[in-house]
Amino acid sequence: xxxxxxxxxxxxxxxxxxxxxxxxxxxxxxxxxxxxxxxxxxxxxxxxxxxxxxxxxxxxxxxxxxxxxxxxxxxxxxxxxxxxxxxxxxxxxxxxxxxxxxxxxxxxxxxxxxxxxxxxxxxxxxxxxxxxxxxxxxxxxxxxxxxxxxxxxxxxxxxxxxxxxxxxxxxxxxxxxxxxxxxxxxxxxxxxxxxxxxxxxxxxxxxxxxxxxxxxxxxxxxxxxxxxxxxxxxxxxxxxxxxxxxxxxxxxxxxxxxxxxxxxxxxxxxxxxxxxxxxxxxxxxxxxxxxxxxxxxxxxxxxxxxxxxxxxxxxxxxxxxxxxxxxxxxxxxxxxxxxxxxxxxxxxxxxxxxxxxxxxxxxxxxxxxxxxxxxxxxxxxxxxxxxxxxxxxxxxxxxxxxxxxxxxxxxxxxxxxxxxxx
Numbered sequence: 001x002x003x004x005x006x007x008x009x010x011x012x013x014x015x016x017x018x019x020x021x022x023x024x025x026x027x028x029x030x031x032x033x034x035x036x037x038x039x040x041x042x043x044x045x046x047x048x049x050x051x052x053x054x055x056x057x058x059x060x061x062x063x064x065x066x067x068x069x070x071x072x073x074x075x076x077x078x079x080x081x082x083x084x085x086x087x088x089x090x091x092x093x094x095x096x097x098x099x100x101x102x103x104x105x106x107x108x109x110x111x112x113x114x115x116x117x118x119x120x121x122x123x124x125x126x127x128x129x130x131x132x133x134x135x136x137x138x139x140x141x142x143x144x145x146x147x148x149x150x151x152x153x154x155x156x157x158x159x160x161x162x163x164x165x166x167x168x169x170x171x172x173x174x175x176x177x178x179x180x181x182x183x184x185x186x187x188x189x190x191x192x193x194x195x196x197x198x199x200x201x202x203x204x205x206x207x208x209x210x211x212x213x214x215x216x217x218x219x220x221x222x223x224x225x226x227x228x229x230x231x232x233x234x235x236x237x238x239x240x241x242x243x244x245x246x247x248x249x250x251x252x253x254x255x256x257x258x259x260x261x262x263x264x265x266x267x268x269x270x271x272x273x274x275x276x277x278x279x280x281x282x283x284x285x286x287x288x289x290x291x292x293x294x295x296x297x298x299x300x301x302x303x304x305x306x307x308x309x310x311x312x313x314x315x316x317x318x319x320x321x322x323x324x325x326x327x328x329x330x331x332x333x334x335x336x337x338x339x340x341x342x343x344x345x346x347x348x349x350x351x352x353x354x355x356x357x358x359x360x361x362x363x364x365x366x367x368x369x370x371x372x373x374x375x376x377x378x379x380x381x382x383x384x385x386x387x388x389x390x391x392x393x394x395x396x397x398x399x400x401x402x403x404x405x406x407x408x409x410x411x412x413x414x415x416x417x418x419x420x421x422x
Contacts, residue, residue, distance in 0.1 A: 083109075114350040139331055232392075
């Protein structure tokens, strides 16, 4: 699989996007606190406002992308917008200017996250690779980026400045844009030749399939199971966002440790997460995606409940495998479940997942700002535990897939073709 040039370039683009994200996400709260002198409430509102901007654009871009001939166009544009947002972080130090430019540039550029999922699914289908495994493999690249990203980010801040860090982030985003434009192939759909299609059939759409509904019908086919998955994603990733926002502030302010140690914690968790992401893709067909999600919710609740009690470096490091275990599932399996529930609409399904991710960021930003202001940073983790426990309840409400259902058994090539043509 790695011998395929398209896969290698996708790995490189995912790595560049992943490192850029690992530079920005865990350092923004510290950047706003130290360089912009923002209060905890202002930090929370900053993340919440940026998430609101990203949620709407993700869904719209996802619905539109399913009707485009070439998804690479969206990937390039969103990567360029992320580069512009990083440059704004490099030069601006006014809170409100950063808020507006962040909402515009990162709000639109954030769609790159969901579109990368959609392209990964399309490439997996085009190459005949199992989707959960391939998605987990590519997600492990992002996790590898988070092994080196946060420690390197905090080192750049301590040795140089926030400006150097975000200039490097802009460079990585530009590199990702170049790789997406000239390194990734255009993926044709499974449609037969147009000579066999009716005269009024849209381009790139098989004669026996309906075209993607686009903006007007972007929520067509979204039923209760899909909503339950989305709800669990919002809660799980909301807790994850709260953790990433709160951890540097908790470690430096309440535990009086260095910011570099906060980066080390994130890096250790990402390192352990890498093999677990691949294993989660393998186990998805053997154990069932629903069971894996339930296990992930339990692990997340235990991790966040124990975190406020661990006040030494060895204990904090010892908890990271538990953190990696639930994150490996939550960052991989739900997007495949959503793509399976909306066949032929990888862009819309991936955008729904990405929007749920951003809704979690919104929830996390508000919670961190309010809880930390009134009670302190340690109590934020108890809120995280409550959110992940509620996510587990939502997953329990999902009806188990019946025996023989493709969600719980590996799909053979013939079965895949039959489902696509059904």
